[in-house]
Amino acid sequence: MAITTEANTKETPAATGTIAVKVDDLTVAYNYKPVLWDIDLEIPEGVLMAIVGPNGAGKSTLIKSILGILKPIAGSVSIYNKPYKKQRQRVAYVPQKGSVDWDFPTTALDVVTMGTYGSLGWIKRPGQKQKKAALEALEKVGMLPFKNRQISQLSGGQQQRIFLARALVQNASIYFMDEPFQGVDATTEVAIINILKELRKAGKTVIVVHHDLQTVPEYFDWVTFLNVKKIATGPVKDIFNDDNLTKTYGINYKVSIQE
């Protein structure tokens, strides 16, 4: 498999030195068995990071715990050196597409507008300004012609782009995305990755739960291997190797990367 990593390394501004997300001793369990065990993680500002690991490794759980959707048993999370609760406005979340009922009676524009609700706060209604922001985000993901579509009449890839647009509206510094490439066609995948790279160019930090190991070196510049415990984290060109893959997936994995 020939992959040109050259382009990636050029646009990587990862050297700002600031830590965007810091996770300390995070342990999460649903029942008896821990899903995440003692995770320590530092994510530098400005990286496009993949979280990889087998099914049930706790990838989604890690994101959900960082975002406070799940309550960890132990551990703490800080965003730019402050507790997450004080930094919510700087963080945006793209949930798994399958986590909501797409038959809900609402339109694409409406869903994207939800991204502005956080900055609006309680009770206040979205106005012209919010609508404009939502339309711009729809434009960015190429979904403007579908703004008034009922969301159940969108294809899987289009639904995913709507979710992405909703996060873009939040205008955050850090984006967490749970399998944004799941079940989308090649066109949508390219569209999404281009947006992610644009975000990185703008100095944002993007953390993506990712399944397709083949595309990791092409799409991302930072990677975290996860399987209940953190196996490794760092630049793709340094640590994305057979050794770590084998440690994470437990079988002898061979993804030889041509440098």
Place this chain on the structure above:
Amino acid sequence: MLGSFAVLRKQSLLGDAISHAALPGIAIAFLLTGTKDNNTLLLGALISGLIGTFWIRGIIKKTHLKSDTALGLILSLFFGFGMLLLTFIQKQPNANQAGLDKYLFGQAATLLESDVWLMGSITTLCLIVLLLFWKEFKMLLFDADYTKTLGFNTKFIDILITTFIVLAIVLGLQTVGVVLMSAMLLAPAAAARQWTNSLGTMVFLSALFGAFSGVFGTAISASQNNLPTGPVIVIVASVFVLVSFICAPSRGLLFKQIRFIKNRRDLQLHKTLAFMYNIAETHNNTAHPHAIKILNNFQGFTKTTLQQLVKKNYVKLEGNMWYLTEEGFKTAANLYNQQSTTNE
């Protein structure tokens, strides 16, 4: 109105459970106070309804049971307990006990003016809360996790919605009773969902349907002797649902079927035309006649399709032969392009 939220949360049976759970509250309130004052009894119903609801939520959260199991469990537990208490009350030497069973099946005729005022004010309150927290309600229903990441207190919103659903149910108990209340909550919402794809319209329509069922049901039962009001209201509401299922323009069964048949016909027509086009193309002269016989091998070809094509002036017949008209040839040539553009 609030039923819309229950339906969209896939907790349709919650209404049923709550209304049944309200029964022991009514009985206990009566036992404690000894009065049949409506407000006291409704307060009891409200409290036990809320307890039932939060138990259901607790069971779903803390155990591995599915929500339908939890609902069924609480429903029968509370209802059984309520019936037990009612029987106990009836055996007591208190002459006052008669009439509690009206909450089982409801008795709209016993409504007093003060009850109507109470209902009116609570409905207004619901409306105000709904308008104020519209954005929060909508977002929570669609994507609760996401709502949480935006910094909203999802528990608070959740409790707010649930409380108002319970309130609405308890108020309706007097009219339609424990057994039929859930129909009153859900029927208008289910009917409304068929007509619209917008949450706002859905809530509005469902309020409208609910109100109409109430008015019509009462009118029908008043005009005929011995017709109980509650059940009639529910039947009227169910008629709304039935009509909506069949007739609603985009989701209704009738129009779906009509559209399905029409689409099939159109496609069949187009395919036949395309087939003819392919044959006609082999000749320099498009008007060169061909035998109808060759079309027989083409699946989807019938006499009707041919007649329709003739009617549309795409094809002309001459005895046993056919040929494409100028127009037909052009249309057929553009057919594929058109198909690909309209279906993006």
